[in-house]
Amino acid sequence: MFEHLAPYAGDPIFRIGDMFRQDQRQNKVDLTVGLYYDGKGQIPILDSIHQAELKRAQHPETRQYLPMEGLPSYRSAVQKLLFGTECAALNEGRIVTMQSVGGTGALRIGGELLHLASPNSEIWISNPGWDNHHAIFEGAGLKTHTYPYYDSVNGVLLFDEMKQTFQTIPAGSIVLLHPCCHNPTGADLSSAQWEEIADIIVERKLIPFLDIAYQGFSNGLDEDAFAIRLLASRNIPMLVANSFSKNFSFYAERCGALSVVCQNTLEADRVLGQIKLLVRRIYSNPPLHGARMISDVLNDPELFAMWDREVNEMRTRIRNIRQKAYDILKAQAPHFDSSFIIRQNGMFSYTGLSLPQIEKLRADYGVYFIDSGRISVPGLNEDNVTYFAESVSKVV
Numbered sequence: 298m299f300e301h302l303a304p305y306a307g308d309p310i311f312r313i314g315d316m317f318r319q320d321q322r323q324n325k326v327d328l329t330v331g332l333y334y335d336g337k338g339q340i341p342i343l344d345s346i347h348q349a350e351l352k353r354a355q356h357p358e359t360r361q362y363l364p365m366e367g368l369p370s371y372r373s374a375v376q377k378l379l380f381g382t383e384c385a386a387l388n389e390g391r392i393v394t395m396q397s398v399g400g401t402g403a404l405r406i407g408g409e410l411l412h413l414a415s416p417n418s419e420i421w422i423s424n425p426g427w428d429n430h431h432a433i434f435e436g437a438g439l440k441t442h443t444y445p446y447y448d449s450v451n452g453v454l455l456f457d458e459m460k461q462t463f464q465t466i467p468a469g470s471i472v473l474l475h476p477c478c479h480n481p482t483g484a485d486l487s488s489a490q491w492e493e494i495a496d497i498i499v500e501r502k503l504i505p506f507l508d509i510a511y512q513g514f515s516n517g518l519d520e521d522a523f524a525i526r527l528l529a530s531r532n533i534p535m536l537v538a539n540s541f542s543k544n545f546s547f548y549a550e551r552c553g554a555l556s557v558v559c560q561n562t563l564e565a566d567r568v569l570g571q572i573k574l575l576v577r578r579i580y581s582n583p584p585l586h587g588a589r590m591i592s593d594v595l596n597d598p599e600l601f602a603m604w605d606r607e608v609n610e611m612r613t614r615i616r617n618i619r620q621k622a623y624d625i626l627k628a629q630a631p632h633f634d635s636s637f638i639i640r641q642n643g644m645f646s647y648t649g650l651s652l653p654q655i656e657k658l659r660a661d662y663g664v665y666f667i668d669s670g671r672i673s674v675p676g677l678n679e680d681n682v683t684y685f686a687e688s689v690s691k692v693v
């Protein structure tokens with residue numbers, strides 16, 4: 298019955314992560330999947346989460362089903378974290394937030410909702426972009442296109458080209474945007490550039506779909522929500538997918554959310570109803586544990602402050618290791634412009650290395666990153682950064 302199915306080529310990101318795991322060399326370096334590693338190369342368990350888990354463990358609770366849209370205290374905390382407490386749409390009850398299965402689940406449910414509302418919906422995704430965006434939205438029935446975003450040869454944002462595209466695509470088009478820590482390039486828009494984009498979106502009646510998977514890793518929890526709050530203040534329909542995998546180091550718990558900003562509360566009720574229907578048809582209702590722990594942290598001022606400090610530490614470590622990698626690369630390979638690594642933000646940097654160079658790094662040195670040339674910077678630490686820079690200097 299299934300013989301005719303095509304073999305799976307493998308995911309462009311996880312496939313290289315698997316290659317890394319199979320490599321037996323002791324000095325191999327993992328810069329593949331977007332995972333935050335601490336300075337010792339470990340994926341941390343955050344103290345804030347650990348405290349929340351210890352507290353809950355003292356009073357074990359039953360595991361009744363959650364509502365289709367998720368845990369209420371989690372959903373409301375997510376809204377405040379993304380939109381801030383001053384947001385008119387939030388205070389007027391016009392934002393619908395559902396607990397999703399990771400950021401990917403939020404993107405997919407958002408795509409399904411857009412397709413349901415308008416079956417001819419088309420979405421524009423940055424080029425380069427996160428490899429999975431096209432697959433997710435095509436899976437939801439949307440036609441996907443790209444808009445120019447970054448020139449990897451010259452290491453610059455293509456802001457004028459991006460604006461030109463937004464000025465010419467049909468009204469009602471959906472534009473997928475990264476509020477901070479652009480994946481894969483680590484190159485973000487400035488506040489002034491976001492203002493320009495917001496003006497075009499309003500004028501051209503585009504629908505922004507914001508994907509925020511690294512809140513806090515660029516400049517801070519509030520600072521990184523700038524684009525979300527700016528667009529929400531413009532009173533336009535918009536969607537936001539967020540993920541807690543990285544900033545809570547909670548990958549396998551699959552905690553995310555989809556928020557939809559509606560025109561009025563009647564529309565918000567309908568959107569919530571259709572989201573429930575979509576969820577009921579796919580997985581019925583979301584899991585409890587991860588959302589409960591995150592809700593406990595976000596809703597407790599002390600645990601929240603602890604988490605904020607932990608996010609600051611992660612961000613600072615990434616910045617410092619970027620600087621160190623740059624300093625060593627500059628000394629080892631003065632002819633190679635490695636300034637991208639200190640100009641770019643958050644988890645990722647886009648090296649601009651060619652596929653033959655990337656393959657040589659894997660084969661000869663055990664330094665692994667994905668074919669696009671993206672490195673996941675937190676894979677670097679004091680123990681491997683010199684080896685990484687020396688290896689790169691030998692292939693450039």
Ligand code: LMR
Nearest residue numbers: 310329330331427429480
């Ligand atoms: C990444 O881009 O490496 C992460 O977001 C993990 C993933 O799901 O692709």
